[in-house]
Structure formats: structure tokens, C-alpha cells
Amino acid sequence: MSRVAEAARPAQPAVPSVRAFRLREWLEREAVFSWLMLTPPLLFLLAFLGYPFCYGVYLSFVRRPVAQPATFVGLNNFLHLYNDPIFWQAVWNTFRFTAAATVLKLSGGLAMALVMHQHFRFKGLTRALLLLPFIVPTVLSTVAWQWIFDPGMGMFNRLLAFFDLVKQGQGPSWLGNPTLAMVSVILVNTWRGLPFFGITILAGLQTIPDELMESATIDGAGTWGRFRHVTLPLLMPVIFIVTTFSIIFTFFDFQLVYVLTGGGPANATHLMATYAYSVGMSSGQMGMGSAAALAMVPVLGVVLLAMSSYVRRS
Amino acid sequence: MARYQHADGSTSRRDFLKLAAVGAAGVSAEAAWRPRRADAKPAQITFMRESSYVKEFDEHFKNVLIPRYQQETGIKIVYEIIAAGGSAVPRTVAIVESKAPVDAGWMQQEWLYREGLLDVSDIAEEVGKKQGGWYPEIKSQSVWEGKWKTVPFGNIGQAMVYRRDWFDQAGITTFPDTWEEFLEAGTKLKKAGHPYGMSMGHGFADNNSWLLPLLWGFGGQVVAKDGKTITLDSNETAKAVDYVRKLYKDACIDDCIGWLDPANNKAFLTSQISCTNNAMSILISAKRDLPDMGKVTDHALNPKGPKGRFHSLVSCNHGIFAHTPDPAAAKHFLRWLMDPKQVAAWYRSAQMYHAPYLHAYDKDEEWDKEPRFKPYHKVLETGKLVSWPAPADRRAGEVVNKWIIIDMFAKACTGTPTKTVIAEAVTGLKQIYG
Numbered sequence: 001m002s003r004v005a006e007a008a009r010p011a012q013p014a015v016p017s018v019r020a021f022r023l024r025e026w027l028e029r030e031a032v033f034s035w036l037m038l039t040p041p042l043l044f045l046l047a048f049l050g051y052p053f054c055y056g057v058y059l060s061f062v063r064r065p066v067a068q069p070a071t072f073v074g075l076n077n078f079l080h081l082y083n084d085p086i087f088w089q090a091v092w093n094t095f096r097f098t099a100a101a102t103v104l105k106l107s108g109g110l111a112m113a114l115v116m117h118q119h120f121r122f123k124g125l126t127r128a129l130l131l132l133p134f135i136v137p138t139v140l141s142t143v144a145w146q147w148i149f150d151p152g153m154g155m156f157n158r159l160l161a162f163f164d165l166v167k168q169g170q171g172p173s174w175l176g177n178p179t180l181a182m183v184s185v186i187l188v189n190t191w192r193g194l195p196f197f198g199i200t201i202l203a204g205l206q207t208i209p210d211e212l213m214e215s216a217t218i219d220g221a222g223t224w225g226r227f228r229h230v231t232l233p234l235l236m237p238v239i240f241i242v243t244t245f246s247i248i249f250t251f252f253d254f255q256l257v258y259v260l261t262g263g264g265p266a267n268a269t270h271l272m273a274t275y276a277y278s279v280g281m282s283s284g285q286m287g288m289g290s291a292a293a294l295a296m297v298p299v300l301g302v303v304l305l306a307m308s309s310y311v312r313r314s
Numbered sequence: 315m316a317r318y319q320h321a322d323g324s325t326s327r328r329d330f331l332k333l334a335a336v337g338a339a340g341v342s343a344e345a346a347w348r349p350r351r352a353d354a355k356p357a358q359i360t361f362m363r364e365s366s367y368v369k370e371f372d373e374h375f376k377n378v379l380i381p382r383y384q385q386e387t388g389i390k391i392v393y394e395i396i397a398a399g400g401s402a403v404p405r406t407v408a409i410v411e412s413k414a415p416v417d418a419g420w421m422q423q424e425w426l427y428r429e430g431l432l433d434v435s436d437i438a439e440e441v442g443k444k445q446g447g448w449y450p451e452i453k454s455q456s457v458w459e460g461k462w463k464t465v466p467f468g469n470i471g472q473a474m475v476y477r478r479d480w481f482d483q484a485g486i487t488t489f490p491d492t493w494e495e496f497l498e499a500g501t502k503l504k505k506a507g508h509p510y511g512m513s514m515g516h517g518f519a520d521n522n523s524w525l526l527p528l529l530w531g532f533g534g535q536v537v538a539k540d541g542k543t544i545t546l547d548s549n550e551t552a553k554a555v556d557y558v559r560k561l562y563k564d565a566c567i568d569d570c571i572g573w574l575d576p577a578n579n580k581a582f583l584t585s586q587i588s589c590t591n592n593a594m595s596i597l598i599s600a601k602r603d604l605p606d607m608g609k610v611t612d613h614a615l616n617p618k619g620p621k622g623r624f625h626s627l628v629s630c631n632h633g634i635f636a637h638t639p640d641p642a643a644a645k646h647f648l649r650w651l652m653d654p655k656q657v658a659a660w661y662r663s664a665q666m667y668h669a670p671y672l673h674a675y676d677k678d679e680e681w682d683k684e685p686r687f688k689p690y691h692k693v694l695e696t697g698k699l700v701s702w703p704a705p706a707d708r709r710a711g712e713v714v715n716k717w718i719i720i721d722m723f724a725k726a727c728t729g730t731p732t733k734t735v736i737a738e739a740v741t742g743l744k745q746i747y748g
Binding site (some may be wrong): 038068080086175176191262266278279282286 | 636711741
């Protein structure tokens, strides 16, 4: 409103309520308003993340079968886990699974992003299709994978037979052989997680100015040189963040293994998450199950520390 | 123009806050738990059940029983369905723990959460008295500390399902009576391109249903009757492990070592295997969807070992959650449901897929309609709980749900020596039994 219009405006009546005015003023303060906005999500996080986490920590120190009162046992649940060979097998499996799947997703995602960054026909459609594994519900896609891995009817063994690599009906047992079962769950996790890497790295690639590439080309850098000395260093922050998130998601993966193998055969694909579930929910040992779940937290802590330290340095 | 109203008419911060406050108040009022007055008639009862592999069974409950109860009493039944295939037990555990608003339901492995269930002795005894009495073995599961914690319903029988045409072609005209004959027949069939598919993965029913009876048949036992002494490490167990290793190598499809419960149904119905251990759902599906296969599929009891013939029970019972706000209403529904007027037709709707634990149905005409289902009735005579001979308690449940015995056999099949797999299983048992 202009100054002239302001001056010409008739005098305003007295403020009807000083209290209402003050409340309005108070609400308009940035500090107050921002806290008002922050409070609902904070309460949400406290209720659905903070409370279950704290309750889980409490449960891990008690003996607490379902529907029975808790008895404090100190570190007994953790000692029990320490002496449980199945728990250690699950720990070992989880590390192998996470390491292999993350490396595959990172290398595959980087390759996918580099290809998607090129200009070609139907680029938009291809990008949309590549997101599909990430969009389809995990349980649904995993059931489809069960069919793909089927020894007699599955696509893999049919392809192997088609190329005369195996005899019809004598292909490998993808989910029955302990080693191949682990390979299979890693493969499915990689398939599902690849678009997350691909799209995020692609977003990073698009922020690299063309001028830098042109300068490098003028200075005599070839394709590999441009990638090694320009693209990769500029992508490092994105790669670091996406890898960190992926490690967290992969380490805590549950659905895929639960649906595909249930942790079998003979615990060959049992992860810490599926083990904690089988002890806590299926066997009704809430305390022990919580301790097994809590055993995953230190790993998450290390990853978060690395992440925050990197972000600070950047 | 009011100070906080935007020129474009969009919502101001104040409006947004007001809206959010009203919305939050509405949600919390809706979500608030209001206990019913004791003398008030319940408006509804929430009943939880695992969906059945036999769709007619679910349809009968949903389309006949629920509307009938509603018509007779004016009380609505909210039907919560849980997907079949292993999620029922974790869901029940979650209901007990969180005191979720579910009044009653379908119970499996109730030894894990008996303390969260109401005493239903009055119903169980009344139903038993009225309908010929209960099979004794089920009492070990339903009765705890002298009280019935569940009202038994039926056993999802597990027996041998086989392709009669392929057995005939291999010259095996009657189903093998002993485990040794079973191995011999399987060896022939595998050579003919029709291997067995005996589940050994991390499922619940189709693995335990033949591996435990086999172990018992060879004379092995996991834990003694006292529920404390671990008795697994024995010559009999070693013989059973050696047998399963040989059976897997000579007679089975490689994949079965990692199978979850639905996998053997799929393999049988796609003609990949000649025999498996399963409920009658394979034949029901084959008759409905693959009539040619339905004609040549048959059933048999588990073979016997040196110590006899055994089967394992997969019991489905009904219970009432202790946290229900209206136990009398839940009991009324359960009593009504188990009345012969209701339950008889319900059993028959699934062609006795859930073999009744009540003797009144021993000679039910439904068993005569499809003679191939009769072995599933006979299973009740030699059926034992998975904990047998130990009591069906929480620790026995943990052994099952950690797949300790299943993995003992599965590891042997992957080449681990017998002594090692038994020692590893005993270590696992000691973790549980102390």
C-alpha cells in the first residue's frame, strides 16, 4: 500500500483486544512459527521412532516372553547372542550381503547414470522404465523373482538351456544351493537398488558444467581422462551420500530375504534383521529379539559418524 | 484487507494452524479408545483369521456365517484376514503385545502367547461333550496349567502327495510303506526324471511334517518328555540324518532344500516333482484347475520307520484375547461358531481340509465323497505335536521357529558331516533349554 493511500486512510478504531493482538504478533515471530511447524514432525518422530527405539533398548535388557512380565537380566541377552552360532552366521551373512550388493549397485548405478546422461531417442521413457524396480513393492517383485529363480520353469535356467549351457531341467538350484541362494538375494537387492544410485548420480552429473568438460577436452583429455579427473571428483559428494544411504538400507534389509528364502537354506541367507524377527516375533522372545535388532545399531552409528564427518569436511 | 490474508486468497499461516489444530483434534477424538460399558450390547466383534488355501472355506465364513450371526444377534463381525504362509503367528504375537483391538481369532502355535489368552474351558468342554469328545493329542496344545486356552478346531493334515501315474510307470503300484522303500522308489523315479520334492527350507508346515515324523520313526527325539533333557544326540538321530542325506542325493530335486511352504505346491502342480509332503490343497487345486493332473494325484500316510509311523499336527484353534473389552460377547460368538449347526457345514465347505479334532466327525459323510482324502483323517491317529514327546511350550516353539532341526537335516544334505550337524543342533537346543 502506498504512503499516500496510507495517509488518506481514515483513522482505525481502537484495537478490540490487546491479548489477541499480542498472540498474533507472537505467532508471527519466525522463532515461534518455525517451532510450531517443527513440533508435529518432531512429535511424530518421537512417537513412531523415538519411543519404539527406547522401548527396544529397554527390552534388550530384560527377559520378556510375549504376554509375560519382564525380568531384568542386564547384559544376559547380549551374552546369549554372543554364544549363538546362528547369530554370528547372520552377522557374517549381513556383512557379505551389504558389501557385495553395495559395490554392485554403486558400479552399476554409475554406469547407468553415465549412459542416461547421453542424448538418445526415448531417453525420457528409458529413464522412467529404469525406475520401475524402485517403484514396484518389494514383496510383489520378490515373488516374481521366485518364479525367475525356479529351477524348472524359471527364466534363468531356461535361458541357460537355450544357450546350451545346461541341459533342459538340469539347471542350477538358485535358491536351494547355499552359495547360489546368497548370490540370488544379492542379485535381487542390486536390481531393486540400482535405480536409486542411477537417478541420484545422474542428478549429480547434470550439475557438472559443460565448460569444464570442454576445457578438459581442449587440454587434451580423452574420455577416460575427463571421467577420471573431472566427472569423478565432482561426483564424489553425491556418490558418498548415496552409498551411505544404501549401506543403511541394505544392512537392514528384511522383506526381500524373508519372502525369497526365509533365511534358508540352512541359514545361508539369514540376515541380522530376519534373525531378530524370527527370535522376537516368531519365537516370542521379545527381549532377545530386541537385543539382536539392537546389535545392528553400532554399524549404523559408524556409518552415520563417517557421513557427518565427511559432510563437515566438505 | 486483513493483515494476514494473502492477496491471492491462499491460506495464511494462521488459517493453516487453525486447520491443522482442528484436524489433529478430529483424528485424536476418532482414535481415542473408549471402553464399552459392561452392560451395553457390543456393536461389533473383531475376529482375526489366516486366509485358507481352500477358498470355499473362507467364502463360507464370510458369506454364510458372518451374515447369519449378524442377523441373529445384531452384532457385526469385523473379519480381519491375514495372508496365509507364516504371517499368522507374528501377527497374533503383535496383537497380544500391543493389545490391538481384536477380540478373538484363529490360533496357531499358541504355546508362544498363552498368557495373553482367555480361559475358554467352559466352551471347549461343552463343545467336546456335545460332539463326541476331543482327540487326546490336541489337549497337549490347547490345555495349559489345567485350563483350555483355545478351543481346538482342526488339523491341517500333512501326508504324502504323489503322482500315481509316474509311480505306476516306475513299477511301484502301492505307495512305499517304510522309509527304506520310499528311498528305493524315489531313486527309481529320479532316474526316470521324476524326483521327489521334500521341503527342507525355512517354512513351517511342509518341512516339519515329514522330517519330524521321520526322526521319530527312526527312534530319535529332540527333547525328552520332561521338557528339559536334550535327547537329540543319539545313534537313532544319526541314522535319520544319514537317511535324509541319501534321500536328498538319490531321490530329490536339488531345489527342495531351500523351499518355503508354497514352493512344493508350485513344483507339484507344474509337474516338476512326483511326490511331496503337503496338505490336501494340492489335490483340491489340481481338481479345480488341472483336471488331468487331478485324476492321477493321490495321497498316502507317511512311511513308517523302525519305531513306527508318525505324523506331525498342524493345528488351527480358536481363542479369545485376554485384553478384549467384552469377554462375554467374544465367548458368545465362539460358542455359536463351534455349535454343530455352524461348524459342521464349515468343516464340509473345505472338504475336511481342517480335519476336526472332534470324534463326532469321524464318520462324517464328507470323508466318503473323496476317498483320496481319507489319509488326512487317519493322520489324527498317529499325529503328534511338533514338540513331542516334550510338552508344547514356548521353548519348543523357539526350536521350531529357529528351524534348528530342519537346518540339521538341510546342512547334512549340503555335505556337512552327521556328527557336526547334530552337534550344532544340540548347541542351538542348549541355547534354548539352558
